[in-house]
Amino acid sequence: MSEQTGAPLSFPTEFYDAYIFDMDGTIYLGDELLPGVARMINELRDRNIPVRFLSNNPTKDPQQYVQKLTKLGLPTDISDIANTVVTMTKWLSENHPQAVVYPIAEEPLVRSLSEAGIRISEDPAEIDFVIASYDRTFEYKKLQIAFDAIWYHKRAKLIATNPDRYCPFPGGRGEPDCAAIIAAIEACTQTKCEMVIGKPNPQMLVEAIAGLDVDPEHCIMVGDRLGTDIQMAVRTGMVSAMPLTGDSTWRQAVALDKKDQPTFLLDRADRLIPQTVWDERGWNENNW
Numbered sequence: 001m002s003e004q005t006g007a008p009l010s011f012p013t014e015f016y017d018a019y020i021f022d023m024d025g026t027i028y029l030g031d032e033l034l035p036g037v038a039r040m041i042n043e044l045r046d047r048n049i050p051v052r053f054l055s056n057n058p059t060k061d062p063q064q065y066v067q068k069l070t071k072l073g074l075p076t077d078i079s080d081i082a083n084t085v086v087t088m089t090k091w092l093s094e095n096h097p098q099a100v101v102y103p104i105a106e107e108p109l110v111r112s113l114s115e116a117g118i119r120i121s122e123d124p125a126e127i128d129f130v131i132a133s134y135d136r137t138f139e140y141k142k143l144q145i146a147f148d149a150i151w152y153h154k155r156a157k158l159i160a161t162n163p164d165r166y167c168p169f170p171g172g173r174g175e176p177d178c179a180a181i182i183a184a185i186e187a188c189t190q191t192k193c194e195m196v197i198g199k200p201n202p203q204m205l206v207e208a209i210a211g212l213d214v215d216p217e218h219c220i221m222v223g224d225r226l227g228t229d230i231q232m233a234v235r236t237g238m239v240s241a242m243p244l245t246g247d248s249t250w251r252q253a254v255a256l257d258k259k260d261q262p263t264f265l266l267d268r269a270d271r272l273i274p275q276t277v278w279d280e281r282g283w284n285e286n287n288w
């Protein structure tokens with residue numbers, strides 16, 4: 001919150017019916033929970049308020065998030081996690097179950113598609129969808145297959161798991177993400193990516209609260225990125241909060257049109273818990 005210069009941060013004064021959290025930059029950074037996150041999640045769970053975790057990252061199985069959160073001290077059920085591996089697989093299963101796909105992706109997405117009975121092929125002549133993804137095994141051969149399927153055979157459509165430019169790492173570093181793969185394919189085929197399933201696509205939020213008996217208008221989406229987490233909440237009509245512990249800055253948030261700004265700007269995630277509870281529990285900024 002070093003950049004804050006004018007308008008104050010604003011914090012919720014009441015609880016919501018469900019909390020949907022981005023993970024990277026919101027719950028943890030690298031292998032450490034961010035300040036106050038553990039007591040905030042525990043407080044919500046003690047009150048039996050549903051907590052869901054949402055990620056655009058298609059390089060991990062939901063099971064890997066369960067393991068990560070549990071290792072960080074937040075034991076979590078697999079049903080509380082949705083990422084683009086889950087949403088892409090469901091979207092194809094529900095809308096194009098017969099389609100032949102070519103995922104430019106790492107093992108978790110490929111495995112998930114196979115397990116769902118989606119047919120995968122490297123033959124450009126029969127591919128219906130090229131799926132661009134965050135793929136650290138990306139190579140020229142994959143680009144050629146995508147090119148042939150889309151440009152030469154004029155058959156395949158380009159879809160993608162997530163729109164992120166890079167995945168943030170501790171210390172300000174990062175890794176090129178799905179946007180780079182989309183751009184490579186668009187550049188050589190002169191086509192446009194037709195659908196991106198990850199945040200800010202409202203489908204992600206629909207998936208996150210699936211099975212909960214809650215009104216989206218009484219839920220809150222919490223995330224550190226304006227263009228994905230907050231924009232998705234805006235498109236869904238959901239209240240949103242942005243902790244300044246990750247990617248987007250206070251300055252970027254207040255520069256947006258009012259309608260695109262997060263409802264709440266937080267210096268830390270445990271500000272989601274109303275001040276009255278902080279007082280009851282004797283919480284302060286240093287004793288988390």
Ligand SMILES: [Mg+2]
Pocket residue numbers: 022023024025026223224225246
């Ligand atoms: Mg994030």
